[in-house]
Amino acid sequence: MTGGESAASPGPEGHAARLTVDAFLGGRVEAVQPASGHHRAGLEAVLLGAALDSRISGTVVDLGAGAGVAGFCAAARCRRAKVVLVEREPELVDCARAALARPANAGFADRVRVVTADIGAPQAERERAGAGRDLADHVLLNPPFYDRGTRSPQKARAAAHVLAPGGLDPWLRAAASVLKFGGDATIVFRADGLADLLAAAARRFGGAEIMPVHPRPEAPAHRVLVRAVKGSRAALRLLPPLVLHGEAGNAFTPGVEAMLREGRALSSVNRAWHGGRARPSDD
Numbered sequence: 001m002t003g004g005e006s007a008a009s010p011g012p013e014g015h016a017a018r019l020t021v022d023a024f025l026g027g028r029v030e031a032v033q034p035a036s037g038h039h040r041a042g043l044e045a046v047l048l049g050a051a052l053d054s055r056i057s058g059t060v061v062d063l064g065a066g067a068g069v070a071g072f073c074a075a076a077r078c079r080r081a082k083v084v085l086v087e088r089e090p091e092l093v094d095c096a097r098a099a100l101a102r103p104a105n106a107g108f109a110d111r112v113r114v115v116t117a118d119i120g121a122p123q124a125e126r127e128r129a130g131a132g133r134d135l136a137d138h139v140l141l142n143p144p145f146y147d148r149g150t151r152s153p154q155k156a157r158a159a160a161h162v163l164a165p166g167g168l169d170p171w172l173r174a175a176a177s178v179l180k181f182g183g184d185a186t187i188v189f190r191a192d193g194l195a196d197l198l199a200a201a202a203r204r205f206g207g208a209e210i211m212p213v214h215p216r217p218e219a220p221a222h223r224v225l226v227r228a229v230k231g232s233r234a235a236l237r238l239l240p241p242l243v244l245h246g247e248a249g250n251a252f253t254p255g256v257e258a259m260l261r262e263g264r265a266l267s268s269v270n271r272a273w274h275g276g277r278a279r280p281s282d283d
Contacts (some may be wrong), residue, residue: 019082019095021102024069025049025263028076030104033067033094041069044223044259045246047213048140049073050259050266051186051225053275056081058137063119066086067094068112070140077106077263081138082111086131086178088118119174120166131178139175139185143168144248145193168193168200173212176190176204179230184274187228191221198236207234209274212241225266225276239272 018035024046033040048070053062062071065085075083087093093116100109126132127199141203147167168189175185185205189197191212198208205228221241223243244256252260255269267275 011223018100019180021099024260025073025076026261027104028071028263029069030099030102030109031067031069031072032099032102033069034082034091034095038089038092039066041066044075044142045069046143046260047076047266048186048188049226050264051140051227051275052078052081052138052265053267054078054265056138058082059084060136060138060140061086061131061136062140063143063174063178064143065096065114066142067092068099068114070142071112072105072108073111073263074140074160076105077265078106083108083113084112084118085112086119086126087114088116090116092250098206108181120170126174126177131174133177134180136178137180137183139179139183141171141175141185141187143171143187143189145190147193147196149266152233163220168196176230181231182229184227184229187226189224189226190247191224194224194226197224197226201228205230206232208236208274209239210236211239211248211270211273214241214243216245217243217247225273240270242270 019032020035022031022033052074054077059082060074061084061245063086065071065087068085071083071085074081085096087096093114096114099105100112117126117131117132124253179185184262187197201208208226208228211225213223213225214221243253245252258264259266259269265275267273
């Protein structure tokens, strides 16, 4: 993940909004993001994109896609998959569409579609927007992490960080609706919210696989990656953890660095991770 060039585009009421062009996967993906005022994608989005085996086919839906980083990373890595980005904020939808026009993204742009829709809207409204039932084989979710408080004075950024009334349930409801039976959802969330996440998923998903994500070997997990299957009755599995950094310094561990810079699969770093296929992938 590296920063890049900046530009300005028309914002609300004619004000110019400064945008940045940020490189991911060693430049295989370029994202256009607002410099401020919205959540800026980073590590969690790349981990979601890496969670899918590169050999999958079918349709991946990135719900609440923001500027599209997770979906773009999935499209860049999974060359046989189509990707649908679902986002409600018009400015972020415009950013995603602008990114798809960039030459760096030409290798996957024709396999990505952007839908303007609110995941909390009634099903019929999402259907009309193009995010209907049984669309997806795989869903990626990076919901707001917090259930109370305001983490930013900027309204759009705060909305991306704080769950709306109803908590995680609307997110899992939308995921179950858009998924085909037997399809899987992969969610990144804060570790201390795992109980809430499992409760929201329980009525619709089974076979949950939980991977704790630790900032350092001796530190408690601060994130979890959870993969669950629509309609499954399989038991929950707790997987070995993913550790981001060594005991000292800010450098990522070699496996994490390979995911971030080279587009390696999460299953190549942690062999217990499923990735959406029966066998793990090395890329």
